Amino acid sequence: DIQMTQSPSSLSASVGDRVTITCRASQGISNYLAWYQQKPGKVPKLLIYAASTLQSGVPPRFSGSGSGTDFTLTITSLQPEDVATYYCQTYHIATWTFGQGTKVEIK
Amino acid sequence: QVQLVESGGGVVQPGRSLRLSCAASGFSFSNYGMHWVRQAPGKGLEWVAVISNDGRIKKYADFMRGRFTISRDDSKNTLYLQMNSLGTEDTAVYYCAKEANWAEPFDYWGQGTLVTVSS
Numbered sequence: 330d331i332q333m334t335q336s337p338s339s340l341s342a343s344v345g346d347r348v349t350i351t352c353r354a355s356q357g358i359s360n361y362l363a364w365y366q367q368k369p370g371k372v373p374k375l376l377i378y379a380a381s382t383l384q385s386g387v388p389p390r391f392s393g394s395g396s397g398t399d400f401t402l403t404i405t406s407l408q409p410e411d412v413a414t415y416y417c418q419t420y421h422i423a424t425w426t427f428g429q430g431t432k433v434e435i436k
Numbered sequence: 437q438v439q440l441v442e443s444g445g446g447v448v449q450p451g452r453s454l455r456l457s458c459a460a461s462g463f464s465f466s467n468y469g470m471h472w473v474r475q476a477p478g479k480g481l482e483w484v485a486v487i488s489n490d491g492r493i494k495k496y497a498d499f500m501r502g503r504f505t506i507s508r509d510d511s512k513n514t515l516y517l518q519m520n521s522l523g524t525e526d527t528a529v530y531y532c533a534k535e536a537n538w539a540e541p542f543d544y545w546g547q548g549t550l551v552t553v554s555s
């Protein structure tokens with residue numbers, strides 16, 4: 330099975346900061362990588378798919394990159410409404426596995 | 437608009453069974469693969485199972501150990517998860533989720549239904 334490892338597990342940053350979350354797959358997954366945002370008490374929301382394609386309606390301060398085994402989610406200017414836990418997910422060859430999540434807080 | 441509404445959760449004793457339902461609306465249900473994802477209290481997301489649009493392909497997470505069965509009734513636009521031999525480790529919010537396309541990410545999620553396994 331493919332394992333997905335995110336880092337860090339949590340972070341605290343100031344409003345306006347650039348935030349980067351990484352996700353590493355245990356084997357190559359091409360670009361079959363999605364990112365979800367789950368705000369406290371809410372349902373997960375798809376942010377990015379195919380590693381770098383922004384889902385409709387997602388603010389452009391969110392971006393994704395990577396291919397193979399190493400991926401990043403970047404928030405270019407952190408906003409208070411971005412407080413959430415972010416999950417990566419692979420959907421490579423009909424296998425769906427989530428990372429353990431990264432909790433983002435405002436300093 | 438797309439709506440997914442789960443039901444069937446509750447408190448159940450260890451070893452017992454429970455069937456969850458997910459009523460879908462606002463899209464052509466029979467055209468899409470559907471998933472169950474769970475989240476234990478304070479924990480991360482864990483993929484549970486998938487069923488293809490035609491019901492022919494079913495896949496499960498390894499931890500299922502044959503205890504869970506996913507199914508669908510396209511005439512009722514409803515997804516199901518039959519859970520048997522429940523253990524305390526199965527306590528979680530169970531979400532149904534719709535695929536954007538087969539083997540792609542989940543573009544819509546239900547609000548979830550809480551399953552609590554406790555004696």
